[in-house]
Amino acid sequence: xxxxxxxxxxxxxxxxxxxxxxxxxxxxxxxxxxxxxxxxxxxxxxxxxxxxxxxxxxxxxxxxxxxxxxxxxxxxxxxxxxxxxxxxxxxxxxxxxxxxxxxxxxxxxxxxxxxxxxxxxxxxxxxxxxxxxxxxxxxxxxxxxxxxxxxxxxxxxxxxxxxxxxxxxxxxxxxxxxxxxxxxxxxxxxxxxxxxxxxxxxxxxxxxxxxxxxxxxxxxxxxxxxxxxxxxxxxxxxxxxxxxxxxxxxxxxxxxxxxxxxxxxxxxxxxxxxxxxxxxxxxxxxxxxxxxxxxxxxxxxxxxxxxxxxxxxxxxxxxxxxxxxxxxxxxxxxxxxxxxxxxxxxxxxxxxxxxxxxxxxxxxxxxxxxxxxxxxxxxxxxxxxxxxxxxxxxxxxxxxxxxxxxxxxxxxxxxxxxxxxxxxxxxxxxxxxxxxxxxxxxxxxxxxxxxxxxxxxxxxxxxxxxxxxxxxxxxxxxxxxxxxxxxxxxxxxxxxxxxxxxxxxxxxxxxxxxxxxxxxxxxxxxxxxxxxxxxxxxxxxxxxxxxxxxxxxxxxxxxxxxxxxxxxxxxxxxxxxxxxxxxxxxxxxxxxxxxxxxxxxxxxxxxxxxxxxxxxxxxxxxxxxxxxxxxxxxxxxxxxxxxxxxxxxxxxxxxxxxxxxxxxxxxxx
Amino acid sequence: xxxxxxxxxxxxxxxxxxxxxxxxxxxxxxxxxxxxxxxxxxxxxxxxxxxxxxxxxxxxxxxxxxxxxxxxxxxxxxxxxxxxxxxxxxxxxxxxxxxxxxxxxxxxxxxxxxxxxxxxxxxxxxxxxxxxxxxxxxxxxxxxxxxxxxxxxxxxxxxxxxxxxxxxxxxxx
Numbered sequence: 132x133x134x135x136x137x138x139x140x141x142x143x144x145x146x147x148x149x150x151x152x153x154x155x156x157x158x159x160x161x162x163x164x165x166x167x168x169x170x171x172x173x174x175x176x177x178x179x180x181x182x183x184x185x186x187x188x189x190x191x192x193x194x195x196x197x198x199x200x201x202x203x204x205x206x207x208x209x210x211x212x213x214x215x216x217x218x219x220x221x222x223x224x225x226x227x228x229x230x231x232x233x234x235x236x237x238x239x240x241x242x243x244x245x246x247x248x249x250x251x252x253x254x255x256x257x258x259x260x261x262x263x264x265x266x267x268x269x270x271x272x273x274x275x276x277x278x279x280x281x282x283x284x285x286x287x288x289x290x291x292x293x294x295x296x297x298x299x300x301x302x303x304x305x306x307x308x309x310x311x312x313x314x315x316x317x318x319x320x321x322x323x324x325x326x327x328x329x330x331x332x333x334x335x336x337x338x339x340x341x342x343x344x345x346x347x348x349x350x351x352x353x354x355x356x357x358x359x360x361x362x363x364x365x366x367x368x369x370x371x372x373x374x375x376x377x378x379x380x381x382x383x384x385x386x387x388x389x390x391x392x393x394x395x396x397x398x399x400x401x402x403x404x405x406x407x408x409x410x411x412x413x414x415x416x417x418x419x420x421x422x423x424x425x426x427x428x429x430x431x432x433x434x435x436x437x438x439x440x441x442x443x444x445x446x447x448x449x450x451x452x453x454x455x456x457x458x459x460x461x462x463x464x465x466x467x468x469x470x471x472x473x474x475x476x477x478x479x480x481x482x483x484x485x486x487x488x489x490x491x492x493x494x495x496x497x498x499x500x501x502x503x504x505x506x507x508x509x510x511x512x513x514x515x516x517x518x519x520x521x522x523x524x525x526x527x528x529x530x531x532x533x534x535x536x537x538x539x540x541x542x543x544x545x546x547x548x549x550x551x552x553x554x555x556x557x558x559x560x561x562x563x564x565x566x567x568x569x570x571x572x573x574x575x576x577x578x579x580x581x582x583x584x585x586x587x588x589x590x591x592x593x594x595x596x597x598x599x600x601x602x603x604x605x606x607x608x609x610x611x612x613x614x615x616x617x618x619x620x621x622x623x624x625x626x627x628x629x630x631x632x633x634x635x636x637x638x639x640x641x642x643x644x645x646x647x648x649x650x651x652x653x654x655x656x657x658x659x660x661x662x663x664x665x666x667x668x669x670x671x672x673x674x675x676x677x678x679x680x681x682x683x684x685x686x687x688x689x690x691x692x693x694x695x696x697x698x699x700x701x702x703x704x705x706x707x708x709x710x711x712x713x714x715x716x717x718x719x720x721x722x723x724x725x726x727x728x729x730x731x732x733x734x735x736x737x738x739x740x741x742x743x744x745x746x747x748x749x750x751x752x753x754x755x756x757x758x759x760x761x762x763x764x765x766x767x768x769x770x771x772x773x774x775x776x777x778x779x780x781x782x783x784x785x786x787x788x789x790x791x792x793x794x795x796x797x798x799x800x
Numbered sequence: 801x802x803x804x805x806x807x808x809x810x811x812x813x814x815x816x817x818x819x820x821x822x823x824x825x826x827x828x829x830x831x832x833x834x835x836x837x838x839x840x841x842x843x844x845x846x847x848x849x850x851x852x853x854x855x856x857x858x859x860x861x862x863x864x865x866x867x868x869x870x871x872x873x874x875x876x877x878x879x880x881x882x883x884x885x886x887x888x889x890x891x892x893x894x895x896x897x898x899x900x901x902x903x904x905x906x907x908x909x910x911x912x913x914x915x916x917x918x919x920x921x922x923x924x925x926x927x928x929x930x931x932x933x934x935x936x937x938x939x940x941x942x943x944x945x946x947x948x949x950x951x952x953x954x955x956x957x958x959x960x961x962x963x964x965x966x967x968x969x970x971x972x973x
Contacts, residue, residue: 213847214831243834244846248925255844261845343941495841656879661825663919681824681882681918725850768883769854774894785854791862797818797845798866 132586146271149180149205151196153187153212156241162246163722164256166610168211171260175267175600179203187212193225200229207270211239211263227328232275234724234784237266241446265796272788278714278721279762283369284472285715288313290361293321294697295477295689296702297343302708303475304352307409308715311469313375314357317346321479325408325503327517329697330557331587337424337512344426357427362466364474364658367766369720373469379462380416380431381440386457389428393418396452398445404436410416410504418449418458419601422512432458471709474685476668477704478654480690483537483544483643490605491533491641498619499606499639509561519566519638527568527637531621532559533603534574538644546665548644548694552578555642559596562640571597571634573623579695599634601626606639658685667693678707686710688774724782725767729758733779736780740771740780815869815935816846817928820859822852824882825918826874832921840925841932844872851875852913853886857897864901868945870910872927877915885950887888887915909934910941 138479150172173181174602180199184192187210208231210222212593215238223233241259249255285308289300292314292499323329324344326336340793347353356377363374394416402414408421417437420430432440432449439445439460484494485501493499498521501737507513508520520526538548552574559570579585579599592598601623610616611633618635625632630725647666650652655662660668660680668687671679678686688707691701714720736756738767741749748764749759749771760771760780769782778787821827827848851853853873860871871964873894875887894913901911912931916923 214834216828216831240831240846240848244938247834247837249842250839250844258842258845265845265847274897362920659882661880661918669919681828723920743889745886766883768851768886769849770851770883770886770889773854773856774889782850782854785849787856790859792847792861793847794818794863794868795866796861797847798816798868800867 145177146207147179147203147205148175148207148209148267148270149196149199149203150175150178150182150267151187151211152181152183152241152259152263152369153192153210154183155213155246156185159246161244161257162249162252163241163259164252167256168241168259168263172209172263172267175206175264177266177271179205188218188221192768193228196222196225196230200231201224205231206235207262207273208236208294209239209270210236211241211259211266211267211628213242214240220398234276235270235273236272237273239263239266261797261799264799265793267357268792268796268799269789272786272792274783277781278724278726279726280719280721281369281763282719283717284371284470284716285309286311286363286471287473287475287711287715288371288373288469288471289475289477289481291321291691292316292319292347292355292357292668292691293477293479293481293689293700294323294343294476294735295319295691295700295707296349297340298701299475299477299688299708299711300353301343301346301350302705303711304350306708306712307352308712309352309354311354311356311375311471313359313361313789314355315360316421317429317431317748318421318427319347319355319357319379320422320424320426321505321698324422324424325410325510325692327506327513328557328561330553331581331583333557333560342422344424348426350392356467358431361657367661367722368561368682369472369714371474371684373471373474374476375467375469377465377467379464381434381437381460381462382430382432383457383459383462384427384429387429387453388455389420389425389430391420391430392452392454393430393449393458394420396448396528398438398448404433408499408585409507409514411503412507420772429647432460433529436603442686459613465539473686473714474658475686475688475704475711476658476660476691477652477653477688477707478648478691480694482649483548483646485539485544485641485643487543488536489561490585491536491603491639492619493641494606494607496606496619496639498527498609498637499586502551502558502640502642505558505562509565510559517565519562521638524573525637527562529565529569529571529618529636530562530638530640531571531573531603531619531634531636532640532642533606533621534572534642535602536641536643537646539575539712544644544646544665545683546644546694547578550694550696551576551642551644553581553584555589555640556596558589558640560594561593565597568637569597571599571621572637573599573601573603573621575600575602581698599623599627599632600623606687610635645690648691651691654795658682660685660687678703678710684714723767723784725769725782726762726765727767727769727772727780727782728762729760730779731755731757731759733777734758735777735779737776739774739776741776743770801814813940815843815932815940816959817845817870817872817931817935818863818865818868819846819872819874819912820849820852820930821846821874822857822876822882822887823848823850825876825880826852826914826916826924828918829874829916829920832918833924834921836921838921838925840928843932845926851881851883851886851916852890853883854880855890855893857893857900858961860897860901864906864941865911865943865947867942868939869941870912872933873911873913874924874927875913877917906941907938909938
């Protein structure tokens with residue numbers, strides 16, 4: 132530990148700066164000569180103490196800072212370590228512990244921005260010195276600041292009513308918070324409601340999901356808005372104002388009891404419109420309910436197919452059949468506003484569109500199905516009541532399941548969708564159980580990394596399901612032998628046997644991967660959060676803040692963040708709910724004091740700043756001819772400070788002098 | 801100011817580049833580049849601002865004046881600004897600044913505005929490497945050196961001027 136301290140007498144007017152450079156084990160010290168940095172900084176004007184230490188963020192490291200502040204009467208603190216996004220708060224606290232205002236501190240990022248990205252030790256050390264000098268120059272201009280406290284609205288909005296949203300809403304509601312759950316579809320349940328069984332336990336999805344769905348509906352703390360979408364989000368952590376659009380279902384939700392008399396009475400005697408819930412495998416009427424356990428159990432009318440809504444010339448037998456007068460053809464879209472303190476986003480995923488892999492013939496060969504379609508086919512409440520039957524009515528004698536369709540593929544989606552291996556095993560088991568067909572799995576690698584997952588794979592191996600390692604190159608109906616006539620032939624290189632095979636089957640199942648929802652970009656902009664390169668919502672930290680986002684008060688859960696299975700989704704939804712509770716139960720949030728303010732005597736009244744503020748925080752006092760900034764509305768971007776021609780707008784922590792001295796510091800020779 | 805502002809690269813010239821990165825996108829992307837252990841040229845010194853919209857064109861000019869060979873400004877992609885529209889304001893200002901810099905004889909490529917999202921650690925790497933290579937090819941800007949030179953020229957001119965009236969005074973007499 133180089134120690135360049137001592138009670139150096141300081142010329143009057145100079146600050147007393149303490150500088151600390153962290154080794155971070157070998158993370159920094161392996162590339163940057165930290166002792167040299169400490170020695171260099173010790174020679175800069177105003178620096179009284181300059182030390183390097185193994186782990187500055189450790190308790191002894193922080194204690195050292197606090198001690199030095201008292202002992203050497205430090206009035207400024209600079210720590211060169213990792214990213215301020217990681218430990219700025221830690222050292223602010225250390226400063227406060229020593230009795231120094233937390234904001235008389237500046238952090239220097241020499242790990243993420245230097246030691247980890249450079250190999251040349253000399254150059255990295257020179258960079259660290261330059262950055263440290265900039266901070267030492269800058270910190271002189273720092274002023275003591277106080278964090279502003281604002282109260283947190285205790286209500287929560289949960290967006291998305293799949294298993295993630297359901298679990299988050301229930302957790303929060305059970306903790307006594309008022310929750311509004313907004314779901315785009317007519318029923319909650321999400322993808323899980325489509326499934327028959329869940330891996331690896333093979334317990335029935337409906338049996339574990341529907342009790343939770345009813346709990347949502349009946350919970351006194353939950354307001355459920357289905358068939359609704361968030362249109363706009365304003366405000367900031369603890370105080371969000373949310374605008375929700377409620378689409379008309381042409382049925383009064385509070386009157387409908389879900390008796391379904393109207394469906395029987397509809398002028399269409401037979402269901403003839405595509406049933407989206409059943410993945411297009413079944414038919415429904417214009418007035419319908421997605422599935423018997425739909426929550427809320429309220430029918431809706433599709434304006435695209437209802438004669439009354441299209442032409443106004445129907446005898447309205449549905450309305451006549453309803454003894455509660457719940458049917459209302461005049462319903463219009465409604466806009467509602469909500470005040471919430473926190474938001475949990477659980478908007479889920481969409482399945483890869485199998486038509487984007489034309490070599491597998493989806494949409495061209497009727498015998499090719501997506502995994503979600505099979506989920507409905509094997510489902511007892513599905514369009515065939517659980518009978519595995521082809522579109523032409525035949526029962527398949529052999530079925531091929533192709534893994535990684537739209538996953539692990541540079542041409543479509545690069546990522547592993549995490550659930551396809553396991554759900555393919557489940558479907559193999561269910562198809563075999565329901566139809567007795569021979570089932571072939573075509574896989575690249577078998578990925579079973581979960582509790583009891585590998586055991587489930589072992590179980591399938593012993594059930595006589597065939598496993599062929601190789602990526603299927605194409606599905607064709609071009610027969611080369613009499614046995615292949617009338618079949619779909621899968622051409623595949625069996626990479627374990629080492630030759631190309633042709634496997635004829637009656638039914639092909641495409642294990643389609645998980646991808647971000649088509650409108651994920653619009654949604655994340657609405658909520659002011661980020662997306663990763665692949666389009667899933669970006670977490671604040673991949674390991675340490677997996678449900679937080681860069682926007683405080685907005686949390687993410689489930690497959691909107693990355694592909695994940697039900698157990699992980701539920702765990703994450705619980706975590707997101709807990710994070711929201713932490714925020715709410717604290718009762719208030721502390722806002723970063725990096726807001727801007729106007730120095731009134733210097734303001735020339737030009738009004739340049741007024742239209743620049745997207746939050747309407749700047750007003751103009753016509754009597755005084757001066758601008759003024761409402762610091763509660765100000766979010767601290769500094770756009771106005773940069774534009775003010777007279778320099779009378781100052782942004783705390785980013786004042787002109789601070790940045791100019793930083794520029795000087797990085798460039799000084 | 802008859803001499804051209806720009807001269808070619810000298811041997812062993814290491815460009816010095818000042819970068820202003822917005823906290824939410826580009827600074828985070830640079831953190832991500834670090835966490836991912838991507839390697840890039842060590843010539844850039846990053847100054848953190850909350851929004852690229854905080855960057856006063858004067859900051860850029862000050863950096864050049866204090867000896868930077870290049871200035872890089874990084875913000876969120878259009879439409880993605882953490883503060884709704886700060887980056888549009890940046891864009892407006894910087895387009896104007898670019899024209900001014902050109903008029904001042906500062907070559908294209910010495911100032912660069914880039915949109916880098918928090919997920920684009922690899923873009924930080926490619927932009928920095930690319931910019932360092934281009935500025936290296938342009939050679940040193942060395943405005944402080946030029947300022948000193950110009951000051952000297954002015955000093956000489958002043959000297960000449962102050963010598964002249966003395967002569968005229970003699971004639972007048």
